Amino acid sequence: MLKKEWNDIFDYYREEKTMTQSELVIAVLTELQAIEGCIPKEAREAAAELAGVNPGYVSAVIKRLPHLHEQSFRHEIKVCISDRCKNKGGQDVLKEIQRILKIRPGQVTRDKRFLLTTVYCMHYCTKGPNIQIDGRLFQNVTAAEVPSILKKYS
Ligand code: FES
Incomplete structure (x- = not known):
């Protein structure tokens, strides 16, 4: 079961029809990062499913963009x-x-x-x-x- 804040993000972007898959992934991950301070595995998987890409693609996007992180840190x-x-x-x-x-x-x-x-x-x-x-x-x-x-x- 996903957090309510995550579901709000996914519900919003599920209706988004003007973005490319890549733009959609980046937008969703950026919002998740703002809430969690990182993008946990469960969130990466849910973002991949929403955008219709595989989780490896989402991880590759995270590695490419310095403001996104898979794990939290101090x-x-x-x-x-x-x-x-x-x-x-x-x-x-x-x-x-x-x-x-x-x-x-x-x-x-x-x-x-x-x-x-x-x-x-x-x-x-x-x-x-x-x-x-x-x-x-x-x-x-x-x-x-x-x-x-x-x-x-x-
Ligand atoms: S090479 Fe310019 S700051 Fe390191």
Whole structure:
């Protein structure tokens, strides 16, 4: 049994006849995300059924759009992987974050503390490697500094 708020969304979009399947999926997922803070499996399946697509398509849409997430989390880490940051040690910073948290970009830690994502250039290239946690910018980051940065976030 789906939540009433979810059913309200599905009922509204069930009547929508002007959107493409892709637009419909994105609109439904965006509204579900606003309510839940993420898009749980049951919601993904219901959205797929509504739009007449398979659940894999819905998951692919979620992976492609940075504002959508399959799981909830407390803190989002963004690591710049563009060349200028990467060439100054950004790749090592990313590897260290992955090693400590045991996740890869796009994944959430088991304790739901961190979501790790990558971005292409934050436009602070001269002070890279750059990472952001919940929008707070850390610049000239080294792999050795990663543990102490992560400890600040519980
Ligand atoms: S390359 Fe990382 S901020 Fe521009």
